[in-house]
Amino acid sequence: MKNKLVTLLAAAIGLTAIGLASPSIKARQTVQTEVLDIIKQDVSSSTLSYDIVESLTTEVGARMVGTPGADAATDWAMAKMKALGFDKVWVEESQAQLWQRGDLTASITAPYPHKVVAIALGGSVGTNGQAINAEVAYFDDLTALQAAPEGSLKGKIAYVGYRMERHIDGHGYGKAVGARVAGASAAAKKGALAFIMRSVGTDTDRIGHTGMMRYEEGIAKIPAVALSNPDADLLENMLRREQPVTFSLNTSASGPTGDTVTIANVIGEVTGAETPDELITLGAHIDSWDVGTGAIDDGIGIGIVLAAGHYIATMEQRPARTIRVILFAAEEIGLVGVRDYVAQHKADMSQHMLGAEWDFGNGRIYELEPGVGPQALASVRDFANYLAPMGVGLASTNTAKGQSDMSLLGEAGQPAFNFAPDGLDYFDYHHTENDTLDKVDQDALKVNTTIYTLFAWYAANSGVDYRQ
Amino acid sequence: MKNKLVTLLAAAIGLTAIGLASPSIKARQTVQTEVLDIIKQDVSSSTLSYDIVESLTTEVGARMVGTPGADAATDWAMAKMKALGFDKVWVEESQAQLWQRGDLTASITAPYPHKVVAIALGGSVGTNGQAINAEVAYFDDLTALQAAPEGSLKGKIAYVGYRMERHIDGHGYGKAVGARVAGASAAAKKGALAFIMRSVGTDTDRIGHTGMMRYEEGIAKIPAVALSNPDADLLENMLRREQPVTFSLNTSASGPTGDTVTIANVIGEVTGAETPDELITLGAHIDSWDVGTGAIDDGIGIGIVLAAGHYIATMEQRPARTIRVILFAAEEIGLVGVRDYVAQHKADMSQHMLGAEWDFGNGRIYELEPGVGPQALASVRDFANYLAPMGVGLASTNTAKGQSDMSLLGEAGQPAFNFAPDGLDYFDYHHTENDTLDKVDQDALKVNTTIYTLFAWYAANSGVDYRQ
Numbered sequence: 001m002k003n004k005l006v007t008l009l010a011a012a013i014g015l016t017a018i019g020l021a022s023p024s025i026k027a028r029q030t031v032q033t034e035v036l037d038i039i040k041q042d043v044s045s046s047t048l049s050y051d052i053v054e055s056l057t058t059e060v061g062a063r064m065v066g067t068p069g070a071d072a073a074t075d076w077a078m079a080k081m082k083a084l085g086f087d088k089v090w091v092e093e094s095q096a097q098l099w100q101r102g103d104l105t106a107s108i109t110a111p112y113p114h115k116v117v118a119i120a121l122g123g124s125v126g127t128n129g130q131a132i133n134a135e136v137a138y139f140d141d142l143t144a145l146q147a148a149p150e151g152s153l154k155g156k157i158a159y160v161g162y163r164m165e166r167h168i169d170g171h172g173y174g175k176a177v178g179a180r181v182a183g184a185s186a187a188a189k190k191g192a193l194a195f196i197m198r199s200v201g202t203d204t205d206r207i208g209h210t211g212m213m214r215y216e217e218g219i220a221k222i223p224a225v226a227l228s229n230p231d232a233d234l235l236e237n238m239l240r241r242e243q244p245v246t247f248s249l250n251t252s253a254s255g256p257t258g259d260t261v262t263i264a265n266v267i268g269e270v271t272g273a274e275t276p277d278e279l280i281t282l283g284a285h286i287d288s289w290d291v292g293t294g295a296i297d298d299g300i301g302i303g304i305v306l307a308a309g310h311y312i313a314t315m316e317q318r319p320a321r322t323i324r325v326i327l328f329a330a331e332e333i334g335l336v337g338v339r340d341y342v343a344q345h346k347a348d349m350s351q352h353m354l355g356a357e358w359d360f361g362n363g364r365i366y367e368l369e370p371g372v373g374p375q376a377l378a379s380v381r382d383f384a385n386y387l388a389p390m391g392v393g394l395a396s397t398n399t400a401k402g403q404s405d406m407s408l409l410g411e412a413g414q415p416a417f418n419f420a421p422d423g424l425d426y427f428d429y430h431h432t433e434n435d436t437l438d439k440v441d442q443d444a445l446k447v448n449t450t451i452y453t454l455f456a457w458y459a460a461n462s463g464v465d466y467r468q
Numbered sequence: 469m470k471n472k473l474v475t476l477l478a479a480a481i482g483l484t485a486i487g488l489a490s491p492s493i494k495a496r497q498t499v500q501t502e503v504l505d506i507i508k509q510d511v512s513s514s515t516l517s518y519d520i521v522e523s524l525t526t527e528v529g530a531r532m533v534g535t536p537g538a539d540a541a542t543d544w545a546m547a548k549m550k551a552l553g554f555d556k557v558w559v560e561e562s563q564a565q566l567w568q569r570g571d572l573t574a575s576i577t578a579p580y581p582h583k584v585v586a587i588a589l590g591g592s593v594g595t596n597g598q599a600i601n602a603e604v605a606y607f608d609d610l611t612a613l614q615a616a617p618e619g620s621l622k623g624k625i626a627y628v629g630y631r632m633e634r635h636i637d638g639h640g641y642g643k644a645v646g647a648r649v650a651g652a653s654a655a656a657k658k659g660a661l662a663f664i665m666r667s668v669g670t671d672t673d674r675i676g677h678t679g680m681m682r683y684e685e686g687i688a689k690i691p692a693v694a695l696s697n698p699d700a701d702l703l704e705n706m707l708r709r710e711q712p713v714t715f716s717l718n719t720s721a722s723g724p725t726g727d728t729v730t731i732a733n734v735i736g737e738v739t740g741a742e743t744p745d746e747l748i749t750l751g752a753h754i755d756s757w758d759v760g761t762g763a764i765d766d767g768i769g770i771g772i773v774l775a776a777g778h779y780i781a782t783m784e785q786r787p788a789r790t791i792r793v794i795l796f797a798a799e800e801i802g803l804v805g806v807r808d809y810v811a812q813h814k815a816d817m818s819q820h821m822l823g824a825e826w827d828f829g830n831g832r833i834y835e836l837e838p839g840v841g842p843q844a845l846a847s848v849r850d851f852a853n854y855l856a857p858m859g860v861g862l863a864s865t866n867t868a869k870g871q872s873d874m875s876l877l878g879e880a881g882q883p884a885f886n887f888a889p890d891g892l893d894y895f896d897y898h899h900t901e902n903d904t905l906d907k908v909d910q911d912a913l914k915v916n917t918t919i920y921t922l923f924a925w926y927a928a929n930s931g932v933d934y935r936q
Contacts, residue, residue, distance in 0.1 A: 062582075062583075112528070112529065439672070
């Protein structure tokens with residue numbers, strides 16, 4: 001109620017704007033600071049985005065494609081969007097490959113026996129009902145594995161020990177994830193029976209990190225698993241003793257079998273009052289891995305974009321353009337939902353004026369990078385100036401294509417804002433059992449929700465063509 | 469080699485002492501600062517205690533009573549003591565109750581289904597091959613559970629949500645552990661089918677904390693398990709919705725069956741040159757829980773006391789009294805090994821002049837509390853003054869009875885020094901899968917090993933009767 005009253009008051013006193021409108025924009029004031037101030041005040045004191053994450057993680061929890069949680073998440077999201085006052089809510093269904101984790105046991109069997117904590121990588125095959133027990137061959141990284149002589153891994157289990165680095169922008173992930181994606185086929189080419197690796201994660205917990213892997217066509221499919229970081233340390237300490245180390249792996253991971261399962265992008269809109277066909281998109285992904293409750297990845301994103309949509313839906317003043325919130329399905333297994341979205345929306349992609357996704361966890365936003373046309377930059381700078389007191393810098397580059405799912409909309413021509421948060425702890429929890437509600441930084445979440453709400457309102461009302 | 473040379477040099481230049489000898493001590497200088505300085509310099513630059521923990525956790529790992537690791541640990545410890553130059557090494561065997569963890573699955577089944585991470589408490593019975601599925605009744609703490617009306621928990625699962633507090637001296641543990649020990653029988657008295665609790669731990673990891681529980685005589689034995697902290701949060705968030713919450717538990721924990729298993733205290737001595745019958749005891753415990761590799765609890769203790777013994781064993785100058793290192797068996801399941809030790813050593817308990825144990829993990833020692841006779845205090849103050857530049861304060865009290873196992877020697881009359889380390893993070897890892905080598909703070913370990921070596925030398929050569 002306060003929200004509406006304050007907004008009405010702002011309307012009554014008249015709106016003024018700071019900054020220079022770009023030459024192509026005539027009557028529109030691109031940054032309506034009075035409205036932004038009210039949004040900032042209201043949203044920064046609201047716990048709504050956290051409450052949404054609490055609801056999702058408690059009432060649904062894990063929601064991997066092909067599990068009951070995925071369907072429950074679809075229902076939850078539709079009901080939540082309706083309850084939050086979105087004008088239109090719908091799903092767009094398609095198909096994804098089914099993969100099932102099954103059970104897994106792993107151990108070092110010699111020279112010193114230890115049970116170890118390991119987790120199957122997404123897409124991995126199993127061990128056909130019996131354990132693989134073989135000597136471990138060590139490699140520093142994927143490149144070293146790829147350089148192994150032909151046939152040298154025959155009868156062995158290949159192990160890559162590369163340890164992910166911790167960086168604020170998460171760039172250590174890119175250096176580590178190659179082994180996860182391509183390690184199994186690289187090992188199989190040299191004759192290996194299985195592929196094991198140090199988890200792609202920055203933590204020291206006895207919890208493995210899952211995540212998608214891929215088999216190359218025409219190469220034998222061998223099981224692929226990640227060890228927890230402490231177990232990787234243990235294995236390496238044992239290898240350092242220069243005796244043969246043997247490892248036993250038994251997993252009933254099922255896929256890929258070719259079976260498919262229905263997935264659903266869940267979409268909600270707050271309809272624009274002036275140019276409803278022009279879309280400002282806010283993205284997050286609705287699926288998670290099966291092991292945690294998906295609070296960080298990507299419950300926080302869902303909390304942010306639903307809370308932003310709700311706030312604007314309940315303002316007296318309507319946005320000029322339509323705010324479209326898209327909860328993409330099947331992100332974790334390879335951006336499947338967004339591929340379907342792009343395919344289904346080819347005809348109206350030009351109406352996607354500007355988009356931003358949230359799929360990077362917990363930290364406070366410290367930078368905005370745009371990916372817009374040159375004429376739009378003046379307005380972007382005005383908006384960035386507005387955000388600056390909140391600790392958000394403007395990147396010197398203008399190459400953003402959209403984050404996570406939204407990158408495919410970027411490839412399809414949608415301009416984007418990339419908001420970069422402090423990602424120092426993101427890969428402590430990413431794709432693990434430890435991705436749970438208690439990891440959410442509630443203060444940072446309030447700030448980030450405020451910034452996304454400001455973004456949505458600004459973009460919906462700037463009048464700027466971000467392609468120009 | 470350096471060690472011996474430097475010690476010889478010190479002997480050559482003559483030893484002087486600071487401080488006042490107590491009136492009962494005549495010729496002996498109680499604090500030989502020149503020797504202590506050499507010990508301090510040598511030990512503080514040595515990685516030996518860490519290397520010992522690495523060896524134990526890699527070559528043995530988990531070593532719960534009744535598992536192959538326990539026997540492997542006995543063999544490892546005897547071999548290690550011999551290799552480290554102890555003069556005598558032996559075991560003293562006895563019997564302990566056998567308990568086996570078995571497997572466990574747990575889930576919230578309604579209103580929103582979730583798999584949860586839980587762990588059987590040590591000594592818990594199982595669920596007889598089928599799951600218990602029942603409504604959860606919430607209690608703030610053990611006292612609230614004990615106050616539940618008679619029969620009110622019939623057909624239910626009792627849950628205690630008390631959250632352990634984090635304190636430097638670990639006193640939050642005492643406030644939390646009562647529910648772990650006595651919760652199952654308290655719940656069974658009111659008719660409960662099973663007892664579940666929030667883990668006794670200060671972390672937010674999706675890993676449960678085990679630890680010993682006890683059944684009261686004449687009360688039905690019901691299964692007792694601990695939830696990881698994030699799963700306890702989840703359960704409580706669900707209970708807050710004021711709908712019935714049901715929980716399913718299936719565990720094949722076996723005990724107690726009455727079967728016993730052989731345990732062994734492993735003892736090593738560096739024989740005193742002047743009064744070999746007078747013993748300075750250094751304690752740690754050799755068993756661990758089965759889930760981690762027991763690096764923190766109590767690998768660090770083993771590393772410290774073996775390294776201290778080794779250093780003194782390799783000094784040219786011999787200690788006046790005998791240094792006895794005791795690695796107690798079966799501490800985790802109720803101080804079983806030390807009970808046997810005390811029973812077997814009644815006759816020579818008066819020869820136990822002074823003892824100290826290490827069983828509190830990782831942090832730097834910040835305080836020394838003695839538990840000695842009044843005439844010995846002057847010498848204790850001199851030694852404490854020597855330690856002060858290392859950040860070790862002297863407690864204002866003189867009531868130490870020995871820590872962990874050593875408390876039973878204290879009850880039997882042995883004077884003690886209690887060294888208090890920073891325990892802020894100890895209960896993040898205590899009794900969990902996360903108790904692994906990477907958690908060891910190598911810098912703090914060097915300091916603490918130095919202090920224990922200084923202690924052993926000081927006590928062996930002070931000439932002080934710590935009972936007086």
